[in-house]
Amino acid sequence: MLSEREDAYGREIYDCYRGKNSYEIVERDDGYIDISSGSPD
Numbered sequence: 882m883l884s885e886r887e888d889a890y891g892r893e894i895y896d897c898y899r900g901k902n903s904y905e906i907v908e909r910d911d912g913y914i915d916i917s918s919g920s921p922d
Contacts (some may be wrong), residue, residue: 902918904917904918905918
């Protein structure tokens with residue numbers, strides 16, 4: 882089993898499930914980096 886520090890995506894999903902604020906940072910193959918809200922408002 883992975884720890885909290887090893888499974889960032891799983892932690893994001895779990896935090897959203899628990900109602901906590903979370904965010905997601907995505908880097909595409911072309912180098913574009915974006916940050917978005919990982920949880921619905």
